[in-house]
Amino acid sequence: MTALLTALQVATTSSPTVEALPEEAVSAAAAVAPAAAGNSLNLLSLVLHASIPVQLVMLLLLFGSVASWVIIFRKKRVLDRAAREADTFEERFWSGAELSKLYAGSTERNRDIGGLEAIFEAGFREFGRLRQRRGADSRMQLEGAQRAMRATGSREIDGLEHNLEFLANVGSISPYVGLFGTVWGIMISFQGLANMKEATIATVAPGISEALVATAMGLFAAIPAVWAYNRFATKVERLSVRYDAFSEEFSSILQRQANLDEQ
Secondary structure: OHHHHHHHHHHHHOOOOOOOOOHHHHHHHHHHHHHHHOOOOOHHHHHHOOOHHHHHHHHHHHHHHHHHHHHHHHHHHHHHHHHHHHHHHHHHHOOOOOHHHHHHHHOOOOOOOOOHHHHHHHHHHHHHHHHOOOOOOHHHHHHHHHHHHHHHHHHHHHHHOOOHHHHHHHHHHHHHHHHHHHHHHHHHHHHHHHHOOOOOHHHHHHHHHHHHHHHHHHHHHHHHHHHHHHHHHHHHHHHHHHHHHHHHHHHHHHHHHHHHHHO
16 A cells, blocks of 8 residues: 555656657658748739640630620620610601601711611601602602612621621630640640659649649630620620511601602
């Protein structure tokens, strides 16, 4: 019993000893600390350290994205203005104003007209020109006015569709261009492993990350372009239907006018 009490007293009075960590564990912990601190994604560093072909792909995608956004803002302004001008002219046209007064207002100098007003001006001008010709019956007058309105309407729609093809091309091609840059970057990364005896994920990861940026940029350029193309194409189609409907209604008015002239 005395021996047991003596052993307990020695254990409580003696200080505990701490075993030192091996040098390998200390060096591993020191290496993990900066790696954990640098886990944040640095896109600029990835772009700058990418290979030359991948950088060229990124530059091409950046140009396509910037050009797409410029076209998007300009096209939105053009289509919104065309819709407002169509609303304004239709309000004046169906308010009961005389056609001659509307035509005089459309042909004023230093006044740029478009849309429905340009279609009206072309049809009424051709109709008036044929009315002054001898031997031109009502059918010839109406057909001439319709041809003039169709030609003007086609030019107006062509102007509204300008640069929409570029948006469609960017939206459809950019993902494949970005994928090409990614494939090329991964090929370069695996090619660099040929001279290494031991390859780890830490060796391949930087090159693959640089390559995947090209795919991300391709999607960044394609998604807004596809969305804008679909939206603007729908607006152009609606304006085209609106122009055609106005041409038909105006043709009916001109036909009644031509019949009255023959009586």
